[in-house]
Amino acid sequence: MQTRFNLKKLLWPVVLVAVVLFSLGLGRDVAPATAQAGGPADGIICTDGPTFNLNTRTGYVLTPDGNVVYMWGYSAGNDAFQHPSPVLCVNEGDTVTVILHNSLPYDVSISFPGQENVFADGQPVQPQFDAGVLTSLTNIAPKNGGSITYTFVASRPGTFLYQSGTDPAIQVRMGLFGALIVRPAAGSYYVYNDAASASTSEFNHAVGAEVMTLQSEIDPYLNQAVEQAVMAGGGPISFNMANYHPRYWFVNGRGFPDTIAPNFASWLPSQPYGALVHIEPNSLANPLPYLERFLNVTSQATPFHPHGKNGLIIGQDGNPLRGPGGEDLSYETFALVSTSGQTYEALFRWYNREEYSTSNPITVTDPGWQNLQFGPYYSGSPYLGETGPMPPGFSSMSQCGEYYIISHNHALYQLTSWGVPMTGPGTFMRVDPPGGCP
Numbered sequence: 001m002q003t004r005f006n007l008k009k010l011l012w013p014v015v016l017v018a019v020v021l022f023s024l025g026l027g028r029d030v031a032p033a034t035a036q037a038g039g040p041a042d043g044i045i046c047t048d049g050p051t052f053n054l055n056t057r058t059g060y061v062l063t064p065d066g067n068v069v070y071m072w073g074y075s076a077g078n079d080a081f082q083h084p085s086p087v088l089c090v091n092e093g094d095t096v097t098v099i100l101h102n103s104l105p106y107d108v109s110i111s112f113p114g115q116e117n118v119f120a121d122g123q124p125v126q127p128q129f130d131a132g133v134l135t136s137l138t139n140i141a142p143k144n145g146g147s148i149t150y151t152f153v154a155s156r157p158g159t160f161l162y163q164s165g166t167d168p169a170i171q172v173r174m175g176l177f178g179a180l181i182v183r184p185a186a187g188s189y190y191v192y193n194d195a196a197s198a199s200t201s202e203f204n205h206a207v208g209a210e211v212m213t214l215q216s217e218i219d220p221y222l223n224q225a226v227e228q229a230v231m232a233g234g235g236p237i238s239f240n241m242a243n244y245h246p247r248y249w250f251v252n253g254r255g256f257p258d259t260i261a262p263n264f265a266s267w268l269p270s271q272p273y274g275a276l277v278h279i280e281p282n283s284l285a286n287p288l289p290y291l292e293r294f295l296n297v298t299s300q301a302t303p304f305h306p307h308g309k310n311g312l313i314i315g316q317d318g319n320p321l322r323g324p325g326g327e328d329l330s331y332e333t334f335a336l337v338s339t340s341g342q343t344y345e346a347l348f349r350w351y352n353r354e355e356y357s358t359s360n361p362i363t364v365t366d367p368g369w370q371n372l373q374f375g376p377y378y379s380g381s382p383y384l385g386e387t388g389p390m391p392p393g394f395s396s397m398s399q400c401g402e403y404y405i406i407s408h409n410h411a412l413y414q415l416t417s418w419g420v421p422m423t424g425p426g427t428f429m430r431v432d433p434p435g436g437c438p
Contacts, residue, residue: 039263039264040263041262041263041274041278042211042262042263042274042276042277042278042430043209043210043211043263043278044087044181044210044211044212044293045087045263045272045273046087046088046089046181047076047086047087047088047089048089048090049088049089049090049094049096049097050090050091050094050095050096050097050154051096051097051098051099052076052086052088052096052097052098052099053076053077053099053101054074054075054076054085054086054098054099054100054101054110055074055075055076055077055078055100055101055102055103056072056073056074056075056100056101056102056103056104056108056141056176057072057073057074057075057080057081057082057103058070058071058072058073058081058104058230059071059073059080059081059082059083059270060270061083061218061253061270061271062258062267062268062270062271063218063248063255063417063418064255064256064257064258064417064420064423064424065417065418065420065423067220067417067418069218069220069223069248070223070224070226070227071083071174071175071218071223071270072104072171072174072175072176072226073085073175073176074086074100074110074176074178080269080270081270082253082270082271082272083175083253083270083271084175084177084178084179084214084216084252084253084273085162085175085176085177085178086178087178087179087180087181087212087273088162088178088179088180088181089181089183090154090180090181090182090183091154091182091183091185092154092155092156092157092182092183092184092185092193093153093154093155093185094153094154094182095151095152095153095154096151096152096153096154097149097150097151098110098149098150098151098162099147099148099149099150100141100147100148100149100150101141101145101146101147102141102142102143102144102145102146102147103144103145104143104144104230104234105143105144105230105233105234106143106166106167106171106234107135107136107140107141107142107143107146107166108140108141108143108164108166108171108176109136109137109138109139109140109141109148109164109165109166110138110150110162110163110164110165110176111125111137111138111162111163111164111165111168112150112152112160112162112180113160113161113162113163113317113341114158114160114161114317114318115152115154115155115160116152116153116155117152117153118138118150118151118152119150119151119152120138120139120148120149120150121139121148121149122149122151123139125138125139125150126138126139128140128166135166135167136165136166136167137165137166137168138165138166140166143234144234154182156182156318157182157183157184157185157190157191157192157193157318158182158191158192158315158317158318158319158320158343158345159179159180159181159293159294159295159315159318159343159344159345160179160180160181160182160317160318160343161177161178161179161180161295161297161341161343162177162178162179162180163176163177163178163297164176164177169241169244170222170226170237170239170241172297173217173218173219173222173244173299174222174223174226177216177297179212179214179293179295181293182318184197189288191291191314191315191320191345191347192314192315192320194320194322196314196328196330197314197315197320197345197347198288198289199288199289199290199291199347209279209290209291210290210291210293211275211277211290211291211292211293212252212273212275212292212293212295213251213252213275213292213293213294213295213304213407214251214252214253214273214294214295214296214297215249215250215251215294215295215296215297215298215302215304215338215409215425216249216250216253216297216298217246217248217249217250217297217298217299217414218246218247218248218249218250219244219245219246219247220247220248220418221239221243221245222239222241222244225237225238225239226239244299246298246299246414247417247418247419248417248418248424249298249302249409249414249415249416249424249425250424250425251275251425251426251427252273252274252275253271253272253273254268254271254273254274254275255417255423255424255425255426256408256415256422256423256424256425256426256427257423258271259274259275259276259425259426259427260274260275260276260427260428261274261276262274262276275427276427276428276429276430277290277292277306277309277407277427277428277429277430278429278430278432279350279429279430279431279432280431280432280433280434280435280436281350281351281352281384281431281433281434282349282350282351283434285434285435286434289312289347289348289349290347290348290349291345291346291347292306292311292345292346292347292348293343293344293345294336294338294342294343294344294345294346295342295343296338296339296340296341296342296343297340297341298340299340300339300340301337301338301339302337302338302339302409302411302414302425303335303336303337303409303410303411304335304336304338304407304408304409304410304425305334305335305336305407305408305409305410306334306348306405306407306429307405307406307407307429308350308405308429309348309349309350309405309407309429310332310333310334310348311332311333311334311336311346311347311348312330312331312332312346312347312348313330313331313332313333313336313344313345313346314330314345314346314347315344315345316342316343316344316345317342317343318343335410350429350431352384356382356383356384357383357384357386358381358383358386362382366382369391374390374391374394374396375404376395376396376397377396377397377398377404377428378390378396378398379396379398379400379401379402380396380398381401383401384401384402384403384431384433385400385401385402385432385433385434386401387400387401399437400432400433400437400438401433402430402431402432402433402437403429403430403431404428404429404430404431405428405429405431406426406427406428406429407426407427407428407429408424408425408426408427409424409425409426
């Protein structure tokens, strides 16, 4: 799979996003930094199993337009509230145990789409009914202190969701969801038990070789109604779901520009997962593709479009794209349209195809500075790994002449925060020069 470097595609989205954000007063210093507790600043942060103690928590998330929204979530052990819930990572063949403790004034549960033979407290899971009315898709942890233990064997690798099966129209949208990753028996740097799915997640983890794009949404009026009901002790939630209308759309629990901040950014205490894709060009020293895991818990189809890196879709909903005879059914796309509950795996490489440099210059003469708009991540040079002069008073956030190429939801009305443009599900791919920044 080949991706051609295009200077115009590189610069215009960076300039557009920067102009809009800074004109609205939303510009922030979000240069990559060291993640909390020595973890990677970007890429997937796993909570490793196969045994997990999850607790329901309540808390608040920050939105790029300055709002604060009440949410629910599952948290690991004694950890505080986080959004989205932890990324649970297990190995194929593991007996997975998830102990759910529920402190909310409502019954909750966890369902595991794509997993077979799930048990609850030692018995096969069953939908729950009250006087013949379905109340939950699976067994519950009762409100105000109840608990339940789910077990299953992670029988096949892939990317999956876990989410509340109780009143999911409300509880999933309130934040009771997360990602479940099952590593294949072939090794942690594979996606499935197939050499074609090898990624650099083991060989090059320091630059986030395995990344996640988890799309979600919020209608703050629903969240406000739930908060008021919780404060009243858990009575009826006064919200008509026919009026449900999202105002915020997130990637990994954040909106742009917070999406490109590092994992565990200090100013986002409840939103630990960044969405920056941090890579280096494909080369003999970096030969394997990168892996991106897509998950969708929104209420509608979302077209996510990474500029400059077509993805080779190799799996969907935990199934490798292979035909009955083992034939390869993977396909390349520049925009992935997913619907609620779907997951995908995509492999991609980025090629510095023309290898432009000061010794191999682009055959285009740039206009004068007075006719240019400089983005905050422009290094002063159009060449990877190089810097150049900048206008007086301009401060670049580029570290070593790396590239920043935008990725975003192509449904542009969703690329907002309650109408504020270019603040929703968007992020960057950061391309470092070979060997990384010094």
